[in-house]
Structure formats: C-alpha cells, structure tokens
Amino acid sequence: MDMAFLESSIGVEDLVLLEPLEEESLLKNLQLRYENKEIYTYIGNVLVSVNPYQELSIYGPEFIAKYQDYTFYELKPHIYALANVAYQSLRDQDRDQCILITGESGAGKTEASKLVMSYVAAVCGKGEQVNSVKEQLLQSNPVLEAFGNAKTIRNNNSSRFGKYMDIEFDFKGSPLGGDITNYLLEKSRVVKQLEGERNFHIFYQLLAGADAQLLKALKLERDSSGYTYLNREAPRVDGMDDASNFKALQSAMIVIGFSEEEFRQVLEVTAMVLKLGNVELADEFQANGVPASGIRDGRGVQEIGELVGLNSVELERALCSRTMETAKEKVVTALSVIQAQYARDALAKNIYSRLFNWIVTRINESIKVDTGEKKKVMGVLDIYGFEILEDNSFEQFVINYCNEKLQQVFIELTLKEEQEEYKREGIPWTKVDYFDNGIICDLIEHNQRGILAMLDEECLRPGVVSDSTFLAKLNQLFSKHEHYESKVTQNAQRQYDHSMGLRCFRICHYAGKVTYNVNSFIDKNNDLLFRDLSQAVWKARHPLLRSLFPEGDPKQASLKRPPTAGAQFKSSVAILMKNLYSKNPNYIRCIKPNEHQRRAQFSSELVAVQARYLGLLENVRVRRAGYAYRQAYGAFLERYRLLSRSTWPRWNGGEREGVEKVLGDLSMSSEERAFGKTKIFIRSPKALFYLEEQRRLRLQQLATLIQKMYRGWRCRIHYQLMRKSQILISSWFRGNMQRKRYEKMKASALLIQAFVRGWKARKNYRKYFRSGAALTLANFIYRSIAQKFLLRLKDNLPSTSILDKTWPAAPYKYFSTANHELQKLFYRWKCKKFRDRLSPKQVETLREKLCASELFKGKKASYPQSVPIPFYGDYIGLQRKPKLQQLKGGEEGPVLVAETVMKVNRGNGKTSSRILLLTKGHVIITDTKNSQPKTVIALDSVARVSVTSFKDGLFSLHLSELSSVGSKGDFLLVSEHVVELLTKMYRAVLDATQRQLPVTVTEEFSVRFKESSVAVKVIQGPGGGGKRKLSCKKKGSRCLEVTVQ
C-alpha cells in the first residue's frame, strides 16, 4: 500500500492514527490542519469538517473527477471522497445511504450538503431527462434558502429549519427525483429578530429585487425600514446581493416547475405577511370597560384585503376579537391590544410557516418520482446542531432533542451495533465504554413520562394552565432523574447554583448541560391560531392563501385540537429516525472554528466543546478498538475472490474457506483481519484500501486479459480470413496467370504453326507464285537450251577416229564444263570402242608402242619418227633364212627382233655390221657372214642400257660383270630401229627376270672394255635430221667421241 499520503500529510489525516489519543492532541491535529487549510479529517469513515470561512480551491469539476477515480484513502480527506463512497455503495452495492450532517449553526452543514449534492449530480448519469432532474434538485436549494434561511449572529445564511432530502436513483445510479422533509421552521423570526439578525431572506430579496411594477402590484415599498417585521438595524448582509438573489430565486422556481401565477401568489402571500406587521393596533374604548383593540390606520388592512381578496372589515374583526364557541353558544370577546398583537403575529407566523410548507410540498410535487420501479435512496440530513444559548426556550429544547436522537442513531449504528456485532460474530473485543444517551431521549420523549408528554398534558389539561405549572410537574416527576435539574431539585439536594433561574429546568444532554426557560413553552407547544383568524383568511379569494387554511372552512371545522408542536415534532423525528435506521449512515461532523465567522481563526475552546458533544474522541476509540470494515463472507468473497488463483475463476469450497484463501494468498497479517461467524472483519482502513487497490489492479489485469483474448481472437479471425482470401486470391491469380500463359503459349503455338504451315504452303505453292515463274521459265529455257545443245551435239558428233580430237565448241559459256566433260566422255567412249575392235596382236603391238612411249617419249629425238612405223621385228627375212634361224639354238619361243646392227669397236671406233637376234631369254649377236662365233648374252646379264637423246641409233648394252659374256665388256651398238629393239628388250627382261631394265638417255656414258672403261661422248653433228650417219673418233685410249648427224 502506498503510504506516501501518510508521510506527506499535515498532522494525521485519519484521527484513528493519532498518537497519543487525547483531546488535546486531537484539537492540535485539527488546528494544525486547519491552519494549513486542510479542513477535512477522517475518523475512519466519518468526515470531520472545519468551516474555513473562505473560498478554497479544492472544489469543482477537476476535483470531482479526481475523487471519482480514487478510493477513499488514496487522496487527501475530502467531502467528495465521502460522497463518492456513499454514491458508489448506493449504486454498486444497492445500499440506501444517508448522509448525516451535524454541527452548530454556522459550522458549514448546508454548504456541506450542497457540496455532496453537487458531487453526486456531477458523477451520476447524464442525459436530458437526468439533467433536468438534477437541475430541479439543485435548484431547490436557493428556493428553500430564500424562504428558510436568515442572517443570524452566528451565520449570515443560517438555515432556520431542518431539512432532510431524499435523492432517489434508478438501478443505474441516475437520479429520478427526490423528496424533501422540513422540520420546525423558526417562525418566530417572522415577527421578531434578535439584534443584528434579520428576518428570512425572502423579504429583503423581494423588496430589493422586485421591479417597481411588481412592488406596486404587491402594494409594497422598496424601503425595508418601513416594515415593522424587518429589523431596521441590519437590512444588508455583507457579501449578499438580495436583488440578484431574487432573480436567482425566480429562475430557480421556474426550473423547479412553479408557474408564473404560483410565483406571483407566493409573493402576494409574502407581501401580506410583511404588511400584516404594519397593521397597528390601538386601544379602543368599550362600554363595558373591558379593554378592547382596533386598527389604528385602516389603510394597511385595506391593502391586504385588496391584495388577497379579503374583506378588510372581516380581517379587522378577526384580528381584534375572539369567538368562543361551545356546544351551545358562541361568545365574541374583544381582544386587548396585546392580545390582538399576539393574534396578528400568530397569523403572520402561521401564514409564513404554512407558505413555507406549501413551497416544500410544491417542490416535492415537481421532483416526485412517478415510476413504480425500485429506487435507491440517498438521504441528506442538514439539521440544526446542538444549541446552547443564553436563554434557551422551547425551540432549543426540540432542536436539542432532535440532536439527542441523532446521537442515538450514531451510537446505535456505530458504537453499539458495532460491539454487538463483534459479540454476535464471536470476535474477541475489548469493550469500549460509551455514553448511551437512551436515558436522555427517554426523559424527553417517553410517551407517558417524557417532558414532551408532560407538556402536551399541561396544554390539554382543563383548568389554569401555565408554564409554571408545567415546570412544577417536571420537578415533581424527575426529581430523582440524574439528567434533570431545576432550582427545586437542587434545593432538595442542597445544591446552590446561582446560574439556575427559578423558571428554568436543566437537562444534561450528551453534549452538555442546557438550561431551558419554561416561559411560553405552553404557548409554543399549543401553537394556536384563533379560529376567527383562520376562518377569516379562508374567506380570502386568493387561492393559495385560502388553501393554506383548510381548517377555516366551516364545513371542515372540528372542535378537535390539532396535534401540538411538540407532538408533531416528536412524530416527525420518529419518522426521520426510522428512515435513517434503514440506511447506511455516512457522517459529516461540521465544526465551527470561531464565533466570528472569520477565516484562519481557530478557537480551541470552542472546538473542544464541539468535539466533545460530537463524541469525536469516543468515535476514534471505537474505531481503533474495532474493525474498520466487515462484510458477510459471501459478499466479501464475491468481491475479492478474483485476487487469489485458488478462488478465481471458480471456487467450490465454502465461503469462509474461500475468504481465508484469498486473505492468505494476499498474506494479510492476522492482526489486520478476524474471521467472525458469518462475516470477515478487516481492522484498518489501510488494509481495506489495500484490498480495493489490489482488486482495482486485478480488474485492470482481467480487463487486459479479456481485451487480449478478444483482440487475439479478432486478429486470428481476421488473419484466417486474410489467409483464406490470400489463398483464394493467389489461386485465382495463379490460375489466371497460368491461363494467360497458356493462352499466350497457345497463341504462340498457333502463330508458329500458322507460320510453319504458311511457310510450308508457301513453299509448296511457291512454284505457283509469280516470283518463281522466272526461275521456272529460266529452268525451262535452260533445259530446252541444254536439250537443243545435246540434240545438236548428237547430230554433229565428230568422227569416231580416236585420232580425231575435234569437238564442237559449247554454244554457251555455261555449257563449257559440261561440254568438256562430254568431250572427255566421248573420247573415252571412242577409245573403248577402238580398243574393243583391236586383235590380240594389235594389242600386243600397242603395248609395245606404249612401253616405247614410256621409255623414250620426250627423251629421244628419234622417238616421234618411230611411232607411226609398226614394229616388224624381222628386218632380215629370217623366215627365209634358216641358217640364221639356227642362231637361236634350241631356245623356245619366237625371235623378237632380227636385225642388222652396227657394232662400234671400242678400241678404234670403227664400225662393223652384225646380226642381232633378240629372243625371250637372250641377245644373240653374230656377224653377217657367220665368220665369227656368235655372242649369246643372257638377258639377265644385261645390267642396263644407255642411249642418246638424239636421232641416232647408238646404244650401249651394259653387261653385268659377273656374267660369262661380261668379261668381254659392254657392247656399243647402233641400230636403225633402236626404239623398237630396246622396247622389246625391256619387255623381254621384264618377262624373263621381272626386272625393269634401266634405260638411261644420256650423251655421256662409259663402257667397259677389257677391264677398263671407255668414256663415250655423243655430239650432235651439224647435218641434223638427214640420213642417220654416225662417226666415232677415238680420243685417247679412254675416250670415244661419237658424232651423230
């Protein structure tokens, strides 16, 4: 719990915490706080308020809002805190409340009640209906104050009546309406005021505030000094503007619901009261000598008559005479001036007090709650406090009686009830002694033996009745009563008290001793208005005035006495008490700090007296000893079970166990709590506040939890929805995207297809296209040209002779390749044909020719000449010369060549002819005449052959050295058919030995000759070409020069 408020406080904010607990320290504490403008102090839940007599800036909407949000002990003590507790308890716990505001005159009760009302009005429901109800309730104050308040010596705005106001609420705590009960208007003030005091505010307000027209209509004058009932000394009150208050009164009455007419009538009756005071009475002579009275100046009565529609003569008669009526006869007696004045004043007082009652009733009519629904009630009691004046009369007696009863309520409800409850609940309790004022109440109100009963008895008793007889009766009855004293009882006990007058009695009230003077007790109790007067007034045409005196109606007239003032008051107090007992009390104890209505002045003596009779110290003691708070287990558990995990949210055990669990969990010390039979008791307000604070925090937590769960749930739902939507959207989107893609692909495929098809079609149809026509035509032309060309070629083919190489030229250049190819083909074809026609012999011949070509073409000059000449082979007619045929010996096969050759002598260069035969295996050389033995050379001995490049027939057969003929050396020969001879030899060597005979074409070669060699050098002679002539010249032994032609 936050104890900061205790530390920062001035003195102690709750007197329960006071240390030491004594009257002195209590007063000091109040004084300290008062001097620091802390006018409010607690005793537990009782508020002590010390009148600041200055405007403090602790009220208004800002403070109302502050106190509305906090619990009782969280902020500084304040009347708003108390009002808040009461209102919340009413609204939330359905407990009717009463706020008892007590204190001396000027202590601040009325101000406190207004603060409470304004607080409740500010915090309770709002709305047009509610606001108008609130406004009516609040506006009842200025009306009641105008008619019921007056300036007194103690208080410039003293309430001269007691007021109890019930404010009624619906189940929600919105105000529905109210009901006002008023007690004992101090009507004597209408006719007489003490020095320095004033009559009721309304008179001054009317005179100051009414416009001239209204005043004239009311037959009034603005100057208040002209009115006997208005105290001439003090027409003005400091800080009070009667004129503007009159305006405020008027608008307040309108707000409450008074009609213009009603307002006017009220003013007329008020004016009548004023004017009655100016009705002067004078002695009048009567024949029988009995003193009589009459009106000195008839104008006043006249005007009254006009004002209220009353016959002035009748009024005068009623004022100045009295009709005594018995069952048999009527006797009219004249009144003396004193009596007449008494009657006049009685009339004025009665009219005024009845008017006041009528106003209260009229207000109640307006603020009455019509609905039958169950109402919650908050009662505010603003009633005069205990009064001890110098001279105390009947008024003080009843006022103090009322306070005695209120003290009883306080005792009953707080002290006694508290102790008894502890007993009932079995809570250990040290008894606190308190004074039970039941005995004093009894003394006053006992039905048979109470002072009020005695007074009534005296009033009703036939015979001579006076205040003295009444006092004597009291003395007799209460001679032994410990709270009753008088000169007689004192004398009996031999006490000598000079302060006690003979016509006085003294009562030891709980708040102190008060001495009452019995003078006019009987009268005041009787409160009689002579019937003549009521009957006269009833006759007025003024509806309001008339209605105030129903007993004046002769038909209604009864001889039965109306109840006495004392009895009336007693019964209304009884009703009030019953009312208060049924409600939860909240106390505001108002204290007046000084007698001078001065700010910042604190009179300890004065406050001490008040503190004593308010029982503050006692109150603190009981508070301390007891427990600040109690509650039935069930209700307590219901309220606080949310503070423990075991009991929240479900508790299945008993209520008491549940409460134990909750307090156990909060680890509240055992001193702070006690478990009664049916209730839990919490000792200190702090502990209760702690509980409330915890509950408040817990409620916030729970609210947060609910919020959290709700938000979570909402977000989850929202999320799920979003997710679903997202999935839906994305599925649609994807579908859509894929569809689009597909469409695109499809379109593309179609496009490609179309293109391909188109392309294909175009390709197919290209030939039909104009663009292809040229090509086609060209092709056609090409073809026809080619055709023509080929056909013409066919008709003009050259001869099939292979030697004919002529070929028609291509008609166009682009046929040249083809033409060339054709030419080649044709030629090949011609050759083939030619070849096909050849005989094997011809083939052989041609092969030989071919071989000759390979060997000599381009190398030997005589070659070209050899080509057209067929190779005969036999140039010597071998067939016909058998001798020669024998040369070949036994060798198989034909003679390939038979010819006459020239043999060059290697030694001298001379030539000699020889016959040469070439067979398949040999070369046979012999001389023409067979004179010499023939030379046979095996072909494999022929190593190589050398020839010249010229046209000559010289050739050399180079023999291999190993052969048998080789030793003879190489042969140097000349043949006319050298090409044929060598070609055939080559072929024969190839056939015989598979060896290619090397044939060397050279102009210089060497020939072996007898183990040495001779270099042969061939030179081209100058003749050239003619007859083949050859000359050899030996040049040295080793060189042979051959010159050819």
Ligand SMILES: Nc1ncnc2c1ncn2[C@@H]1O[C@H](COP(=O)(O)OP(=O)(O)OP(=O)(O)O)[C@@H](O)[C@H]1O
């Ligand atoms: N809380 C307050 N703040 C400022 N002034 C206050 C306060 N309470 C009382 N007063 C002053 O004290 C005066 C008397 O107060 P109030 O009329 O309430 O006394 P009362 O107890 O009703 O007296 P009575 O019994 O005569 O009607 C008020 O007119 C006002 O000037």
Ligand SMILES: [Mg+2]
């Ligand atoms: Mg008052």
